[in-house]
Amino acid sequence: MERIDELLKKYFEGTSTLAEEKELKTYFNGENIAENHVIYKSLFCLFESERTEISPSITPITEDEKAKKINRKIILLTLSGIAACLLAITVIRTPSLSEDYLIQHGKRINNPELAQQMARKKLEKSLAVVTRRLEPMQTLGKVETKMEKIEKIEKINQIKQDIHNKLSKIK
Amino acid sequence: MDASMFNSLFTALSGKLYRLAKSMLRHAEEAEDALQEVQLKLWEKHDELDTVENPEGFAMRTMRNLCLDKIRKVHDTSELNEELISKNKNPYEQTELNDLTDRIKGLIDRLPEMQRSIMRMRDVEEMEISEIAYIMNLTENAVTVNLSRARTKVKTQILNELQATNNTIWNE
Numbered sequence: 001m002e003r004i005d006e007l008l009k010k011y012f013e014g015t016s017t018l019a020e021e022k023e024l025k026t027y028f029n030g031e032n033i034a035e036n037h038v039i040y041k042s043l044f045c046l047f048e049s050e051r052t053e054i055s056p057s058i059t060p061i062t063e064d065e066k067a068k069k070i071n072r073k074i075i076l077l078t079l080s081g082i083a084a085c086l087l088a089i090t091v092i093r094t095p096s097l098s099e100d101y102l103i104q105h106g107k108r109i110n111n112p113e114l115a116q117q118m119a120r121k122k123l124e125k126s127l128a129v130v131t132r133r134l135e136p137m138q139t140l141g142k143v144e145t146k147m148e149k150i151e152k153i154e155k156i157n158q159i160k161q162d163i164h165n166k167l168s169k170i171k
Numbered sequence: 172m173d174a175s176m177f178n179s180l181f182t183a184l185s186g187k188l189y190r191l192a193k194s195m196l197r198h199a200e201e202a203e204d205a206l207q208e209v210q211l212k213l214w215e216k217h218d219e220l221d222t223v224e225n226p227e228g229f230a231m232r233t234m235r236n237l238c239l240d241k242i243r244k245v246h247d248t249s250e251l252n253e254e255l256i257s258k259n260k261n262p263y264e265q266t267e268l269n270d271l272t273d274r275i276k277g278l279i280d281r282l283p284e285m286q287r288s289i290m291r292m293r294d295v296e297e298m299e300i301s302e303i304a305y306i307m308n309l310t311e312n313a314v315t316v317n318l319s320r321a322r323t324k325v326k327t328q329i330l331n332e333l334q335a336t337n338n339t340i341w342n343e
Contacts, residue, residue: 015315
């Protein structure tokens with residue numbers, strides 16, 4: 001019993017080895033326990049019973065578990081992107097009442113129909129100006145086409161002349 | 172490490188991991204969730220597991236860190252406070268603790284988290300001090316000190332309870 005007292009002392013000091021602790025467990029799980037040791041029986045029996053507690057069943061991992069996780073991430077990112085785009089489109093396209101006005105010559109026009117009419121007129125004028133400015137460019141294009149035709153005629157005349165010269169030499 | 176090797180390793184460790192989680196989180200369901208989370212966390216690092224010197228210790232450490240995060244989220248670290256733990260005993264629990272083994276279990280459960288985990292790893296899982304030190308991120312000396320404190324507290328409580336029982340018997 002002195003051995004057990006010594007082991008218990010070491011146990012409570014935290015200096016006992018695993019082998020010594022196993023010796024204690026074996027002793028306390030047996031039947032010949034000294035009266036002064038009985039109070040510690042429950043403590044050592046508790047450890048034994050706790051060790052028998054098993055974990056719940058777990059689903060085994062499969063090789064494609066990682067791929068699944070990455071796919072889940074990609075899907076999540078894609079969905080987030082789509083959601084963000086939809087939100088942005090909604091915000092941009094939703095007409096705001098506070099923006100239905102036009103400033104002309106420093107004057108604010110709040111009637112949306114009138115504002116739209118005036119804006120359309122402005123756009124038509126702008127289009128007319130742009131068209132007018134592009135007219136010389138169209139003329140340039142015509143000149144270019146005519147120049148090309150002249151160059152072609154000159155080439156044909158040159159060829160005619162060459163043929164004519166060769167024929168005269170043969171004669 | 173391929174899936175089959177990983178599953179074998181994890182199955183062998185699942186009991187220890189589950190008991191550690193249950194001891195820290197105190198709820199079987201939460202411990203089960205933690206076990207599944209750790210399984211995925213470890214699988215994410217399955218390439219590294221081949222190079223880890225002590226995969227068991229690594230897994231236990233991962234589980235402990237996960238449980239600490241969960242405890243901190245729920246209890247805002249008060250769980251780790253020694254004083255709060257020692258007062259965590261309500262009348263209903265007291266009534267339930269009608270058996271000496273249950274009372275001792277209750278005594279261990281009310282130890283501060285660090286002492287409780289160290290005591291369980293040593294006495295239930297029979298782990299070496301060096302392994303526990305790695306899992307707990309402590310020195311071996313610190314583990315021994317905490318283990319001694321935990322066991323001494325439990326011993327004192329057992330002796331106190333015995334004393335109280337004797338007094339009751341004599342007074343009756």
